[in-house]
Amino acid sequence: MCKQLKGQKGFTLIELMIVVAIIGILAAIAIPNFIAYQAKSKQAEAKVALGAIFTSAVAYQAETAPQTYAPPAIGMIGYTPSGNPRYSFWYAVDLTTGGPGPGTPTPFPGAPAVVAGSCNTGSAPATGATVAxxxxxxxxxxxxxxxxxxxxxxxxxxxQRALTNDKNDVSATT
Known part of the structure; x- marks a missing residue:
């Protein structure tokens, strides 16, 4: 019986425990980084949509007489988010046509529902700049x-197509 066991090869329990510990350490390092990269990729939605709003607003301004960036209704800009956006997108409309602005911040249709206990997507972003x-x-x-x-x-x-991330949710802790 002893002769049969000497010829067998395999892993000891200690070796298997060391491998499991190494995999656990690698997972502890990789998972937070993966989550951060996933959140950063979701931020691309805001960048792309604001670029589309910029293009629509510049086209609206070029086609109106007198030229203005402040439409009397949000639909006149010609932008609508598609799918199920994670962001609410805001632009200012001037309810007094030909008025001096800065207009009233108004969300584009299709904004996500405001979730209690989460960030308030039902109000215009106000950190760093004002929607106007x-x-x-x-x-x-x-x-x-x-x-x-x-x-x-x-x-x-x-x-001027200057894009700023005034409040970064990826690096925020609260």
């Missing part, structure tokens, strides 16, 4: 929650 539109310029905004916590992710883009 006038005859000479505009600032559009996006607010959303990319990782399910209470912190909001806020973006702004102006008529």
């Amino acid at each position: 539109a006038s005859p000479t310029g505009f600032t559009a905004g996006a607010i959303g929650n990319v990782d399910g916590d209470v912190a909001c992710d806020e973006w702004h883009m102006n008529d």
Whole structure:
């Protein structure tokens, strides 16, 4: 019987435990990084949508007489988010046609539902810049929650195509 056991090869319990410990350490390092990269990829939605809003607002301004970035209704910009957006996108409308602006911040249709205990996507992003539109310029905004916590992710883009991430939900802890 002893002769049969000497010829067998295999792993000891200690070796298997060491392999499991190494896999656990690698997972502990990789999972948080994966979650952060996943959240950063979700931020691309805000960047792309604000770029589309910029294009629509510039086209609206070029086609109106007198030229202005502040439409009397949000639908006149010609942008509508598609699918199920994570962000609500905001632009200012000037309810007094030909008025001096800065307009009233208004969400584009299709905004996500406001979830209690989460970030408030039902109000315009206000960190760093104000959503506004006038005859000479505009600032559009996006607010959303990319990782399910209470912190909001806020973006702004102006008529100079300057994109800013005023409040970063990926690096926020609250």
